[in-house]
Amino acid sequence: MTTSPSADPAPAPAPARRRIAAQASFETRAILRNGEQLLVTIVVPVLLLVGLVRTSVVDLDTGGVARVDFVTPGILALACVTTAFTSQSIATAFDRRNGVLRLLATTPLGRGGLLAGKILGVLCVEVVQVVVIGAVALSLGWQPSLAGILPALGLVLLGTAAFTALALLLAGTLRAEGVLAVANLVLVLLVVGGGLIMAPSELPGPLSHLAAFLPSGALGEGLRGAFLGTGVPPLSIVVLLAWTAAFGAGAGKLFRWH
Amino acid sequence: MPTTDTRPGGAVDVRGLRKTYGGRDVVDGLDLQATAGTVTAVLGPNGAGKTTTVECCEGLRSPDGGTVRVLGLDPVTDAAALRPRVGVMLQDGGLPTGVRAMEMLRHVARMYAAPRDVDGLAERLGLPAFGRTTVRRLSGGQRQRLALAAAVVGRPEVVFLDEPSAGMDPQSRHAVWDLVRELRADGVAVVLTTHLMDEAEDLADVVHVVDHGRVIASGNVPDLLSDGTAGRSPRLRFGARPGLPVAVLATHLDDAAPDGGWTVTEDEPGEYVVTGPVHPTTLTALTTWLARHDVLATRITVGRRTLEDVFLDLTGRHLR
Numbered sequence: 322m323t324t325s326p327s328a329d330p331a332p333a334p335a336p337a338r339r340r341i342a343a344q345a346s347f348e349t350r351a352i353l354r355n356g357e358q359l360l361v362t363i364v365v366p367v368l369l370l371v372g373l374v375r376t377s378v379v380d381l382d383t384g385g386v387a388r389v390d391f392v393t394p395g396i397l398a399l400a401c402v403t404t405a406f407t408s409q410s411i412a413t414a415f416d417r418r419n420g421v422l423r424l425l426a427t428t429p430l431g432r433g434g435l436l437a438g439k440i441l442g443v444l445c446v447e448v449v450q451v452v453v454i455g456a457v458a459l460s461l462g463w464q465p466s467l468a469g470i471l472p473a474l475g476l477v478l479l480g481t482a483a484f485t486a487l488a489l490l491l492a493g494t495l496r497a498e499g500v501l502a503v504a505n506l507v508l509v510l511l512v513v514g515g516g517l518i519m520a521p522s523e524l525p526g527p528l529s530h531l532a533a534f535l536p537s538g539a540l541g542e543g544l545r546g547a548f549l550g551t552g553v554p555p556l557s558i559v560v561l562l563a564w565t566a567a568f569g570a571g572a573g574k575l576f577r578w579h
Numbered sequence: 580m581p582t583t584d585t586r587p588g589g590a591v592d593v594r595g596l597r598k599t600y601g602g603r604d605v606v607d608g609l610d611l612q613a614t615a616g617t618v619t620a621v622l623g624p625n626g627a628g629k630t631t632t633v634e635c636c637e638g639l640r641s642p643d644g645g646t647v648r649v650l651g652l653d654p655v656t657d658a659a660a661l662r663p664r665v666g667v668m669l670q671d672g673g674l675p676t677g678v679r680a681m682e683m684l685r686h687v688a689r690m691y692a693a694p695r696d697v698d699g700l701a702e703r704l705g706l707p708a709f710g711r712t713t714v715r716r717l718s719g720g721q722r723q724r725l726a727l728a729a730a731v732v733g734r735p736e737v738v739f740l741d742e743p744s745a746g747m748d749p750q751s752r753h754a755v756w757d758l759v760r761e762l763r764a765d766g767v768a769v770v771l772t773t774h775l776m777d778e779a780e781d782l783a784d785v786v787h788v789v790d791h792g793r794v795i796a797s798g799n800v801p802d803l804l805s806d807g808t809a810g811r812s813p814r815l816r817f818g819a820r821p822g823l824p825v826a827v828l829a830t831h832l833d834d835a836a837p838d839g840g841w842t843v844t845e846d847e848p849g850e851y852v853v854t855g856p857v858h859p860t861t862l863t864a865l866t867t868w869l870a871r872h873d874v875l876a877t878r879i880t881v882g883r884r885t886l887e888d889v890f891l892d893l894t895g896r897h898l899r
Contacts, residue, residue: 332693419675420673421675425673578639
């Protein structure tokens with residue numbers, strides 16, 4: 322390549338596909354290289370999986386199935402939430418504060434390409450999570466229903482859409498430090514009482530009715546239904562679609578780039 | 580290669596721009612033109628509306644009034660067509676903190692079909708010295724150089740640089756200025772905001788002085804420095820004990836140099852400014868008068884106005 326001006330071609334953008342792929346790879350590497358992000362997206366879910374399967378510190382009503390078969394779908398649901406929601410909201414909030422979103426929006430990537438790159442980046446990290454968590458679960462004796470894999474894939478995509486939209490809603494409206502606090506708090510609340518890992522019906526009081534209508538409960542119940550071979554509850558799909566629409570509309574309306 | 584721009588109004592054409600935040604007019608009827616192959620400085624104090632103006636040109640903000648055209652296109656509605664042709668360096672950098680410097684630059688280069696040679700550009704700006712350092716750990720000047728590299732890596736036809744020299748050491752500044760001059764020679768329209776007088780004076784072909792959201796003076800640097808705007812040039816400054824009878828001195832100078840119209844002011848205690856048609860004889864007259872009054876001048880300088888003088892004359896001396 323020459324630096325001589327007379328040989329310079331007119332400035333032109335790279336093809337959209339290449340721009341988005343570059344951004345997705347950039348986002349994926351940023352998440353996987355950041356210690357805190359790696360902790361929350363990979364280490365915590367794996368530790369929870371091993372801890373819940375190998376110990377009985379937490380009393381789980383597995384409804385008669387093996388502990389690993391009951392726990393693993395919930396851990397996969399948790400992994401989806403950590404990447405699509407926790408990690409993404411925090412990263413986007415700090416990028417927004419540091420002007421990264423505005424700068425990239427002035428390159429040929431644009432705002433649409435940035436969003437597409439972020440979503441693809443989330444999906445790439447989720448592939449890594451599924452491989453790691455799946456391998457650990459299989460080594461612990463996990464026997465998923467093979468017929469459930471395709472529906473599970475669809476549910477993860479839907480859950481990713483809902484939680485990424487929520488992440489962008491938070492990141493685009495609150496201060497970065499606020500997002501950091503809220504995102505971590507919400508994650509803990511969803512793990513404890515959101516129906517991710519424990520079935521909503523096992524939760525105390527009104528939560529037992531409420532959790533199935535949360536995006537976390539819908540994703541957890543859906544994945545358990547898929548992998549345990551009992552079928553995906555239609556309610557899960559409806560609930561996830563509704564939250565995706567609501568969060569997406571909110572983020573589209575309220576997201577501030579500055 | 581960026582072609583010479585023949586469109587009316589040039590590469591950047593801002594007319595009657597208005598932008599309001601919370602009921603306050605930040606930009607209030609601003610006009611600004613920039614042409615290909617020139618460096619245009621937008622000079623003004625903090626809060627004058629410089630950043631808001633360039634952000635409207637970059638398509639990052641929508642004007643509340645007036646028109647903005649870059650390469651003949653609307654930065655908001657024609658954003659997709661403009662993005663490959665316009666390079667941007669934001670005031671706050673806009674660099675992600677967790678990635679390595681060169682990784683960031685290579686990433687931005689991937690957005691273009693035919694970017695500049697990344698290694699050559701990095702070398703020019705001294706980036707390899709910290710290429711493997713994460714942005715978080717870079718000094719202010721290092722970040723600025725990286726942000727400038729990102730702004731020009733796509734071979735833009737128009738470049739907006741918001742306070743490019745902020746936080747830079749002198750070596751970095753000169754590396755940046757050299758690159759800006761090279762862009763100009765290549766036919767790029769460079770628009771930079773600054774409140775550094777020497778930057779505008781050394782670098783800019785055209786200076787727009789902005790205050791309170793309007794352009795209050797425009798022209799090339801020699802025009803602004805001549806008496807066109809504020810009418811007082813050249814000047815002679817000297818330092819001596821405070822409290823000299825300046826009116827008496829002015830009369831004495833008038834007697835010595837009859838084309839006079841001299842004014843002498845004590846700007847600060849002990850800091851005197853003599854304004855009028857300074858000749859070699861003016862110096863003799865001044866020192867004679869000082870000797871007669873047994874005053875020792877600690878310093879005497881003769882010079883035309885600096886851009887700083889013009890700027891302060893135009894925008895006032897009060898702090899903001």
